[in-house]
Amino acid sequence: MLHDKSQWDADQDGRPERADAARNRERILETAKRLFAEQGIGVTLNDIAKAAGVGVGTVYRKYPDKAALIEALVAAKFAALTDIADRALAETDPRTALRTYLRGAIALRARDRAIADVIVRAAKGTPAVVRERTRLDAVVTALVQRASDAGVIRPGFDARDLPMLTLMVGAVADRARGCDAAIWPRYAELIIDAVCPPADARAMVGEPLDMAEMERLLADAKA
Structure with a gap:
């Protein structure tokens, strides 16, 4: 959940928030999270209000503009990435840790179209958000360094390369949703193997798109 489920909560000016208002706030945040993930950052507050089943005025009372709503979601995005990083860091084998x-x-980017935009915005976020980003960067850098020290990573690879990897696979996932939503793991695994080769050779996952699917995907990319 994105906030405390208690009957009373504090709203933005510090006053107690009624239970129904707290439920509306949660509904707005969950709906925004889903729409941003599915459609990207272009979703409007009106779109969110309609999908959440609340009045537009309710959304604007909570969040005067989209930037304020995005700021409220940034922490949840970073929490998800940091949780993945922490679980990976708990792996004792450096290769397994980095591949994890x-x-x-x-996978998170493939499901969530907005996460790259949110991370970029975090650089200009509140001090709390900047701290979250700094913590994530430190954990990911440690994962890469461990893999480098163990000699299981491609020489020269840097933690700063990671956003481009997620961007590439994310583009495939976004374009292929209409023809084969499961195609992106094939190319994700190919990229991961190039960065941090597996200990043993293995076949590629999944199957490539057939010609008709590829033509449709490329046509959509030009639209």
Whole structure:
């Protein structure tokens, strides 16, 4: 959940928030999270209000503009990435640890179209958000360094390369939703193997798109 489920909560000016108002706030945040993930950052507050089943005025009372709503969601996005990183760091084998994080971070981006935009915005966020980003960066850098020290990562790979990897696979996932939503893991695994090769050779996952599907995907990309 994105906030405390207690009957009373504090709203933005510090006054107690009624239970129905707290439920509306949660509904707005959950709906915004879903729409941003499905459609990207172009979703409007009016779209969110309609999908959440609340009045537009209710949304604007809570969040005067989209930037304020996005700010409220940033912490949840970083919490998800940091949880993936922490679980990966708990792995004792450096290769397994890095591959675990790469799989988790890429899968998160494949499901959530807005996460890249949110992370970029975090650089200009509140001090709390900047701290979350700094903590995530430290954990990911440690994962990469462990893999480098163990000699299981491609020489020269840097933690700063990771956003581009998620961007590439995310583009495939976004474009292929209409023809084969499951195609992106094939290319995610190919990229991960190039960065941090598996200990043993293995076949690629999934199957490539057939010609008709590929033509449709490329046509959509030009639209």
